[in-house]
Amino acid sequence: MTTTHGEPPAVGADPLSLPPQPVPDAVTAPFWAALADGRLAMCRCGHCGLWLQPPLERCRRCAGPTRFTDVAGTGTVYSFIVQHRATVPGYLDDLPYVVALVELDEQAGLRLPARIVGVDPAQVRCGLRVRAEFADLPGGDFTVAVFRPVDGP
Amino acid sequence: MSRSLGGAAVVGIGRSPFVRSSGRTTLSMAAQAAREALADCGLTAADVDGFTCYSTGDSAGPSQVAHAIGVDDLGWSLSVLGGGNIVTSTVAGAATAVLSGQAEVVVVYRVLGSQTRYGRALERVEVDGEGQFAGPHGYLVPPQWFAMFCRRHQYEYGSTAADLGAIAVQERDHAVRNPHAVARSPITLDDYLNSRWISEPFRLFDCCYEIDGAVAIVVTSAERAADLPHRPVHLLGAADSNRFGGSVDQWDDLSCMYSRDTAPRLWSRTGLRPADIDVACMYDCFTFTVMATFEDFGFCAKGEVGDYFRAGRATYGGDVVVNPHGGLLSEGYIHGLNHHYEAVLQLRGDAGDRQVRGAETALVTSGAGPFGGALVYGTAAP
Numbered sequence: 001m002t003t004t005h006g007e008p009p010a011v012g013a014d015p016l017s018l019p020p021q022p023v024p025d026a027v028t029a030p031f032w033a034a035l036a037d038g039r040l041a042m043c044r045c046g047h048c049g050l051w052l053q054p055p056l057e058r059c060r061r062c063a064g065p066t067r068f069t070d071v072a073g074t075g076t077v078y079s080f081i082v083q084h085r086a087t088v089p090g091y092l093d094d095l096p097y098v099v100a101l102v103e104l105d106e107q108a109g110l111r112l113p114a115r116i117v118g119v120d121p122a123q124v125r126c127g128l129r130v131r132a133e134f135a136d137l138p139g140g141d142f143t144v145a146v147f148r149p150v151d152g153p
Numbered sequence: 154m155s156r157s158l159g160g161a162a163v164v165g166i167g168r169s170p171f172v173r174s175s176g177r178t179t180l181s182m183a184a185q186a187a188r189e190a191l192a193d194c195g196l197t198a199a200d201v202d203g204f205t206c207y208s209t210g211d212s213a214g215p216s217q218v219a220h221a222i223g224v225d226d227l228g229w230s231l232s233v234l235g236g237g238n239i240v241t242s243t244v245a246g247a248a249t250a251v252l253s254g255q256a257e258v259v260v261v262y263r264v265l266g267s268q269t270r271y272g273r274a275l276e277r278v279e280v281d282g283e284g285q286f287a288g289p290h291g292y293l294v295p296p297q298w299f300a301m302f303c304r305r306h307q308y309e310y311g312s313t314a315a316d317l318g319a320i321a322v323q324e325r326d327h328a329v330r331n332p333h334a335v336a337r338s339p340i341t342l343d344d345y346l347n348s349r350w351i352s353e354p355f356r357l358f359d360c361c362y363e364i365d366g367a368v369a370i371v372v373t374s375a376e377r378a379a380d381l382p383h384r385p386v387h388l389l390g391a392a393d394s395n396r397f398g399g400s401v402d403q404w405d406d407l408s409c410m411y412s413r414d415t416a417p418r419l420w421s422r423t424g425l426r427p428a429d430i431d432v433a434c435m436y437d438c439f440t441f442t443v444m445a446t447f448e449d450f451g452f453c454a455k456g457e458v459g460d461y462f463r464a465g466r467a468t469y470g471g472d473v474v475v476n477p478h479g480g481l482l483s484e485g486y487i488h489g490l491n492h493h494y495e496a497v498l499q500l501r502g503d504a505g506d507r508q509v510r511g512a513e514t515a516l517v518t519s520g521a522g523p524f525g526g527a528l529v530y531g532t533a534a535p
């Protein structure tokens with residue numbers, strides 16, 4: 001995985017130019033901490049190995065304790081949209097942008113929503129193989145995992 | 154004790170005007186709808202002992218609305234947190250309160266004011282809960298979620314923009330005959346295809362029409378209903394389903410919705426099947442919600458909804474009339490309680506120019522994605 005640094009936001013920028021900012025809680029905080037550290041980690045049961053998204057303090061299957069565990073960062077586009085209208089703050093200069101549900105290789109049905117970068121929106125397909133890379137979330141405090149096609153479109 | 158909802162009936166319906174921007178409070182609109190629903194069935198505030206609503210924290214509460222219309226001693230008050238997913242539970246909950254003796258006459262309402270617009274989120278910049286994973290990617294609001302569903306359906310079953318358009322055009326055509334509808338100008342498939350992209354594969358005309366307004370319905374026992382002015386509309390059965398904690402991202406098969414689980418439950422509880430339904434008020438926050446749930450309820454096979462609509466099977470003279478009022482797409486978005494209003498009007502035979510002749514059963518669905526429910530109304534008690 002590689003890291004892409006975006007431009008820092010201008011001082012006094014229009015708040016609508018910033019995408020929604022996450023509010024980590026006691027359970028999700030390690031997800032964001034790992035990203036800040038350049039790792040994509042997902043919540044996993046320490047007993048039975050089940051991956052859990054959204055994360056839980058205890059496994060929903062066996063009630064075992066969970067911890068955040070690094071994933072390979074590879075997956076498949078399960079579905080995607082091309083966002084043409086500014087209905088959510090942020091990425092106004094990126095319209096139209098692509099958001100996908102990326103199914104991670106670690107477990108069937110384990111999905112993360114994420115922007116797909118480095119490809120013409122018209123070339124994105126369900127089933128496209130993608131790999132995570134890191135980007136600064138405009139706003140300054142968080143890093144996010146975005147995905148790029150593995151072998152080009 | 155009966156395990157059926159069949160001892161309960163809807164006896165009154167009311168609404169405030171549906172407008173794009175009312176300048177009114179949710180309390181004012183809800184009180185108007187409640188007053189009209191009581192007047193409709195010849196009851197007064199003194200007859201009411203139960204009030205319930207569902208909301209996403211954006212509404213005047215049941216005690217406030219009851220007080221505002223002159224109810225002095227409310228015996229049963231229940232405010233439910235939820236949107237389209239929870240409409241069936243709320244109405245069935247009112248019926249259950251009546252059947253269990255917790256209340257005798259219950260008003261169910263939903264009101265939406267101008268401060269509530271789900272289709273965009275331009276003021277909200279911080280997201281907690283599961284939204285914290287999606288929001289930072291510019292993925293936060295319902296048209297985006299259900300466009301994601303729609304894309305997967307297109308991939309798996311080959312459904313097309315023209316199929317979605319057939320639903321939008323049909324519903325608008327129905328709204329032309331509905332004086333309460335906010336969008337009454339007919340549209341063509343070309344109009345649909347030329348409407349601007351919102352969240353591709355959704356265009357403008359795939360999205361419901363967000364408005365201000367309130368709807369109220371009055372639920373009481375079938376015995377009491379027999380003494381009231383209108384032909385009672387009986388509850389024949391209801392079912393809900395919830396999976397994946399309501400997560401649209403983790404729901405296992407985006408080509409279908411909650412209705413995959415609800416439909417067999419509902420048909421089993423009522424002993425009915427799709428061919429028995431005369432009017433289908435299908436929850437239509439988006440065109441694709443109709444497509445997925447219509448398939449799930451068994452009106453046609455996967456991928457056949459477009460052909461079904463184009464063949465005229467979803468309108469007058471066809472197999473079942475889908476959203477004769479124009480639905481949330483064209484009548485307006487009162488979060489699905491307006492579907493109940495329409496079902497009652499149709500089963501009374503009071504729908505005027507848009508009356509479905511001989512309508513005896515109405516399916517009303519609510520919700521989209523991983524959770525929702527449905528119930529069936531009938532002209533005869535089960």
Ligand SMILES: [Zn+2]
Pocket residue numbers: 045046047048049050059060061062063064
């Ligand atoms: Zn476990």
